[in-house]
Amino acid sequence: MAEKLDQIFVQAKHELVRWLLCHVPGAWAEVLSALLSIATLLVAFAALFALTTLLERKGLGRIQNRYGPNRVGPFGLLQPVADGIKALTKEDVVPRAADQVVHFIAPLVLVVPVFLALAVLPVGRNMVVVDLDAGLLFFFAVGAATELSVFMAGWSSRNKYSLLGAMRAIAQMISYEVPLILSAVTVVMMAGSLSTVRIVEVQAGFSGWLPHWHVLTPWGLAGFLLFLIAAAAEANRCPFDLPEGESEIIAGYYIEYSGFKFALFFLGEYIGLFAVSGLAITLFLGGWTAPLPFVQWVPSYVWFFLKLLSLIAFFIWVRGTLPRLRMDQLMSFAWKFMLPLSLINLLAAGLWRFLPEGLTRWAFCSLLLAAAYIGLGRSLVQRRNLGRRTYRFAE
């Protein structure tokens, strides 16, 4: 029964393909199967996007001691529908000085790669659109196109705020991509594979009560935290939302976008957050595997989406709690703290791999990482220039 429930979507797809093949030539089987997977993925994550916009506004409202949207439908549940209709019916204003073609293409260049990145995430047992040999590389490669889209949006608007926002965004994305990839590399070293499906398989199984998730090892915990911080920066989430800082540069690179193009940027940003959170789950939190041995009867996709929703809740909580960083703080944090720590984490992962199993490697790796954390933090605090800020060009 549990087995059947787990594979219900896979079975349904096979049945549907078999039924469709009665009407179309057999050569189409692969195309049909791929199209069905892609359609399901698009619908599922777009629905999750709608749900998340509501959850975020509700959660932020609660944190800020107000109600949040509660007028449309029961508990405000139909708010995303109202937002969608509003975005579709709004006038699409394009500035006269804007570069029309680049201005039009920019949202598409953002949305298409982030949806492509979802293709390699295993959302359940046997539930992945493509199991690529170099799946992880694919994820980061398509993610690289989003930087170009941000630049296109910022530059083509011919607005100083959007250009400033785009420059900030690109600088931030490039800086945080380094620790993001380096902390993912530790998992590749352990699993010996770039395939996301294989990485999840490595983390299956239990020793006693504890699952074999990477997050439950010293290097895995450090890697997970580094990955999560870098992921927040990649997705332009608070406290790293300088590129769109409302109080200083209004909305950054998408200030000149309105109507459905703005909604596309919004969609792209959230899907990017889901994709990178999904990758964090795949790499460190065991993908679709169950957290405890006696709840393994719960279908695998339920676990994946539960973990995804908890990570989203975490990001909403962080957004409601932390203030925005300053640009120089952001950069020095990335290059002076995150980068050395992720390099040391790489070393710790290598040690973990070659030291004999047992308490010694636990103690050794934990000590190494703790010493690096404390040492780096201390040196950063001591060298922090707390006096009057000097500007090179602004004075």
Next chain:
Amino acid sequence: MTADFLILSLLTLVGAVAAVSLRNLVHCALALAAALAGLAGLYLHLQAQFVGFAQLLVYVGAVAILIVFAILLTRGSDSEPDGPPATRGWVPGAGLAAAAAGLVVAAILSSRALAPSLQSSPEAPVRAIGEQLMTRYVLALELIGILLTAALIGAVIIAMTLPSRRSAEHKPQSRTSIPDL
């Protein structure tokens, strides 16, 4: 000559032509990024997953951004050149380019490595590439690593304002002088 090959080569060629013929420098950079993405697609079409994704990651993700930054930081991206985009020396330039391309094509067509690979599609799995890099080509890999580290340190030193230089730079400045970027 499948449909995907045609689309990808069209994207690459149109992007490459646009990169050298458009008037606006930023448009040229974006067209170049499109051409590089098309090239990555062609690599994928040839079953070279690793090379294709690495091309996308390095060229579209990093080099294109670098070019765009360089354009924005050096000269105004709004100023379009007055004259035609191609300079007067385009005839010898085209001749040289044709000669170089002909040489490369001739070398590829006459090479012995081409003959067997035409029949069987050569698949290079990521694992095999990694093993080769760590065994046979480990020296080259290390050398590239050293070179890149040296380049990185050099770039940091160029960009860094030393405390002594910074004070010398700032003190004589009056309020009206504009620091050159």
